Amino acid sequence: MSTAIIDSAATSARIAHRSLLGDIASVWTRETLTILRDPFSLIFSLVQPLVFLGLFGPLLAGVAGDGLGFGSTLQFFLPGVVVMITMFGTSMTGANLQFEIMTGAFERILATPLSRPALLMGRALKELTPLVIQAVIITLVAVPFGFDLFPAHIVVGLLILGVFGVGVGALSYALAIATRKNEWAFWAVQQSLLFPLLILSGMMLPLETGPDWMQALSKANPLTYIVDAERVLFSGTFDDSAVVYGFIAAIVTAAVGLWVGVRTVTKTVL
Amino acid sequence: MIHTHQLTRTFESGKETVEAVRGIDLDVAEGELVAFLGPNGAGKSTTLRMLTSLLPPTSGTATVAGIDVTADPAGVRGRIGYIGQKDGAGHNYRVWDELLMQGRFYGLDKKRAAERAEELLGTLDLDGMQMRKVSTLSGGQKRRLDIALGLIHEPALLFLDEPSTGMDPQNRANLWDHILRLRKEFGTTIVLTTHYLEEADTMAERVVVIDHGQIIADDTADALKAEQAGDRITVTVNAEDLPTTREVVAQAGTEVEEAPVDGGTAVSFRVDAGPVALPGVLHALGDKGVAVKAATLKQPTLDDVFLNLTGRSLREGAEA
Ligand SMILES: Nc1ncnc2c1ncn2[C@@H]1O[C@H](COP(=O)(O)OP(=O)(O)OP(=O)(O)O)[C@@H](O)[C@H]1O
Ligand SMILES: [Mg+2]
Helix, strand or coil: CHHHHHHHHHHHHHHHCCCHHHHHHHHHHHHHHHHHHCHHHHHHHHHHHHHHHHHHHHHHHHHHCCCCHHHHHHHHHHHHHHHHHHHHHHHHCHHHHHHHHHHCHHHHHHCCCCCHHHHHHHHHHHHHHHHHHHHHHHHHHHHHHCCCCCHHHHHHHHHHHHHHHHHHHHHHHHHHHHCCCCHHHHHHHHHHHHHHHHHCCCCCCCCCCCCHHHHHHHHHCHHHHHHHHHHHHHCCCCCCHHHHHHHHHHHHHHHHHHHHHHHHHHHCCC | CEEEEEEEEEEEECCEEEEEEEEEEEEECCCCEEEEECCCCCCHHHHHHHHCCCCCCCEEEEEECCEECCCCHHHHHHHEEEECCCCCCCCCCEHHHHHHHHHHHCCCCHHHHHHHHHHHHHHCCCCCCCCCEHHHCCHHHHHHHHHHHHHCCCCCEEEEECCCCCCCHHHHHHHHHHHHHHHHHHCCEEEEEECCHHHHHHCCCEEEEEECCEEEEEECHHHHHHHHCCEEEEEEECHHHHHHHHHHHHHHCEEEEEEEECCEEEEEEEECCHHHHHHHHHHHHHHCCCCCCEEEEECCCHHHHHHHHHCCCCCCCCCC
16 A cells, blocks of 8 residues: 555654644634734724723823823823733633634644644734734824834834733633633633733723722732833833833743643643 | 554533443554444544544543554644544635645645645535635535545545535535545545444445444444344235245244234245345245235345344434
């Protein structure tokens, strides 16, 4: 059976050539194709942060009331909005996975030789693709309103967000798998974690005026360090310990997220 | 190609324990085409999922394509193709994208993946559907796409869980043509599950009957039928001919049964080779002056085999 022998030789060669990065790229491409095929969803996803920025920003400026003006409010608020869309996108991404578990597509993908971490990382990175576009557009929209643009700093800021987002995405997948038998449980947990985390990070309103317990909780919230780092970076500073803390928080989140995520994928029987 | 020893899987659901697969010993040689036949919940899918490394066995061992499924699941996955019972294609994706990406997942380069995708769209009668969103396909079209996805990398060992479910007769025939061709041209080893008795009967040369998580029979369809059920001849005669008929029948066959029917008695009995035995029996009866009013020969189906083995029928509607 010479064909069969050639076949299995070819198969082994293919197995030898696999790489984690290649796997991540394949998974990422599959997910990203859905955006390319349906760009309207991307346009729509821009609306929400713009609304936030346009309606919330002026209010915040009013509350601050120290005559700082809209420009500097944006400087404070815009990095927060970018973090917010990252959190929304990556924390919800498990819902897609849950749908694919339900239909059977995920089982098909599990049966391929793709590495398990790549399954999670590729998907989580996909959520970051539109994010980058969103962030850039929102930032550009803000410039005419007095927002100071620091491109190199923003790139570093997005890198931190990228690493952090992979961690949140992986956790979202773990949650999706754990709650695969009831969809509402996914949303219940996701929502009841998302908003406290966002508020306690000082993303929307500064926490300095909040009670002590809030400030204590905020110190334990990794998102706080991300938001702080983004604010420092978006205002054009590299030389601040907040940037380092931001990186650490992002890396820790990614490591924990991937560990939990990969463990869940390998241990769970679908 | 496949070797299992006492392969077992139990599930805990709530307080109760489901013994889905109970000690399966199975050997499949290279190039074989094996059909798992069994009722709902028999453990067919669970067995397949263990063999494809998707589900760790509770106990027992399985070697697939020379690799232990528990020791090196990724190695197994790289050497096989699997078409699951549920929809493999993602509903929110395009047909072409799914095929191409599946190729990439298996390590094909872009060009090769596109070639294969093109070929498979043709063979599985999906031409022109490239840009369709999977959710808009009909049930049978989706199923064909699932099969295309499982074949993209030309695996030497292929697992199919109820591949033909939801297909119309013509597409089912096409699928079988394709499967048989794979086997003939590339020596692909194929393991599949099915509910369709006719399918297992005519297509697979080896039928593994599974019930309650155990293999209860494993042979060619013909051998199973001959062993487990056998051909039955039934002759209908008048009451006065009954004693003579009994004598002749006792000579010709075994497992004689009698039943009153309109205008006489139906005497049925088992013979080895029905088509050859029938003329002889009729001749002998005629010689003794018996007026045979009706004669039928029934050759067994796999359902008769299953009925004989378990006391239950596999036919639609007869399932528990
Ligand atoms: N993940 C699971 N959790 C709990 N029980 C399960 C699980 N998967 C399968 N079972 C049980 O194991 C038994 C065998 O299921 P399996 O899916 O292997 O049957 P099958 O032969 O493929 O049936 P069908 O013809 O309906 O597809 C069933 O009783 C089923 O309820
Ligand atoms: Mg099944």
